[in-house]
Amino acid sequence: MSQTDILVSFQGVQKTYDGENLVVKDLNLDIRRGEFLTLLGPSGSGKTTSLMMLAGFETPTRGDIVLEGRSLAKLPPHKRDIGMVFQNYALFPHMSVEENVGFPLSVRGLSRAEQRERVAKALDMVRLDGMAQRHPAQLSGGQQQRVALARALVFEPKLVLMDEPLGALDKQLREHMQIEIKHIHESLGVTVVYVTHDQSEALTMSDRIAVFNDGMIQQIDAPEAVYESPQNSFVAHFIGESNALHGRIERIEGQDCAVRLEDGAEVRARAVNVAGAGSRTSLSFRPEKVHLAPASELYPNALPAQVRETIYHGDHVRIRLAVAGNEEFMVKMRFRADRPIPRAGERLEISFAIADCLALDPLDKPVRALAEAS
Template sequence: MPNNPNDHSSDASTPLIRFAAVQKTYDGETLVVKDLNLAIEPGEFVTLLGPSGSGKTTCLMMLAGFEVPTSGDIFLRDQRLNSVPPHKRNFGMVFQNYALFPHMTVEENIRYPLKTRRLPAAEADRKVSEILDMIQLRDFAKRRPAQLSGGQQQRVALARSLVFEPQLVLMDEPLGALDKQLREQMQLEIKHLHEQLGLTVVFVTHDQSEALTMSDRVAVFNDGVIQQIDTPSNLYEYPANAFVAQFIGENNTLAGRIESVEGERCRASFGEGAATGAVLGPALAVGDATHLSIRPERIKLNGAARDLPNRLSARVHEFIYLGDHLRVRCALPGNDDFVARVPVDAFDSHLQPGDTVELGWRDEDVRALDAP
């Protein structure tokens, strides 16, 4: 198979896919997708992430051609796709329910898109053989889907979507039906296939750890709008607003107010007279309400907190053992469900629920964000 099936144009500067001011409503009143502008480059793995009803699946369905934008345009390179039917877009699709033909063997399922494209038999044989090796299912070629595990069926569905070398592969919650261990294994397999074949992938999920594991960029949706599109590390470390901070990874929130600003830093009050230094988020000024965002792994306990600029006392609710670390759930001013993540080898085993601990953190580990 070629290294880059996306290279269908000499103009490398043109995005492969572009949404231009796209809106979608089903009832003529409520916009499910609002003024969407999004460019996807050849070879990118872009995930559309968000809660149910946020608009991510509707975007994928419009890109696939199963839904039509109410307004705006979708482009493949310079070709406007709005009125192009799904079967003429030449995109691969993988769904959660696999959608395999039960009466066909693995080999016949994978061959099907080549047959519909009337590929010569010898070429079709070669492509099917190559991809059976790639997904490590050559020994299962003559079996039917009912004789396969869930993970094997998902590999067959993936192979069928790739065998005709599409410009773009669309995946709608493809791993949702798998158990945790198999799901994590398949995440890596899909990522490796993406890198190996130079695929362009648009992936929809509501699972933020899946999005962080697999993607070059993640578009976080809420209420029909992309709240932030960025690399996984930037989404986690530099969330644009309180929704993104809360949706990506585990997060502690403290409702507060901006007391002073100095450059990109600020001082914010919260709870009953407590205060902290923080990184100032977009469009905030002195006097504004804010949600302070702090990741659990950035919080230090007792001796480890001693030299940190922000310290306060908290009462321990419980310890939750998770193998390499413990989640320490505490009550402190402004948040009765505040979590610190402590490595097992740094944990004081004498601590008991009900004890008072000192928590500490650095200014740069707190982000002052909008108060929704």
């Protein structure tokens, strides 16, 4: 990737509010032109602070942020030519939709005729044509968010920042707006930096995801890579759903390793983030990658399990198992009318491929609790 492909560069950026605790720790991040980059992480991980420093509402304690080769250190927010969309919309209640969307243009001194033309184009893009004279109080939450989006795009910025923009919407509308924003991004080619703590939202919308925790990027990659190939236990358990089993490395075998679990069983896993023989490790399994069947050529690892409960979800069944000391081990099984659903108390075997069992750093913190609290 050449320098001309990079729109924004965080260079050794740190941020502290009290002079002691770093909210953002030595952030180095290049944002590519035209990409949809999501900053994902729990509350307090540094993602929103990073966005606010880029917007100009917070100042880095150390380091620099460069936009198109120009330092933003002394450039106030209104001169950065960056569009912003917030969770609370931040619309002017006394202004009409047309006036709200046109506000950035009037500030920039465009003629009335050009303002009207651009506003009409922006409202058409977010499918709000015909509502120009309404006021925010006359609109639904989804419509207000569309107005905020149109206002952020109307002056054709190179960069748009979005801070939890869909957080106030209900689930169905939120999912609909995710696709709308994705389509608008694709059609305009504008660079978007999007902050959320919602993993499914990040997976749905992004070209790349930067997973934040404890003020640092834990992994930055395409959604598929972050989900399928997490680089540490935090990422594995924060993105989507994952089961954990704990043990020690018996031996390293090329890209794989043998792991002795706490109950004495041995399994083979993909060695992703391990310290070597004798070290502790946490194994990560996606629920959909585990099979309710004995070992086979494709799935050579097998462990005994006992069914704790089954939960019907229409197209699939979630089965909670007790496996190697983990009483919350989840498996997803596609529902088929001709296949019996295991019953609580039933004993069976689970099996899985070596490639679907990731040996990672020891999982000491309850990552799922962090995700749910964020």
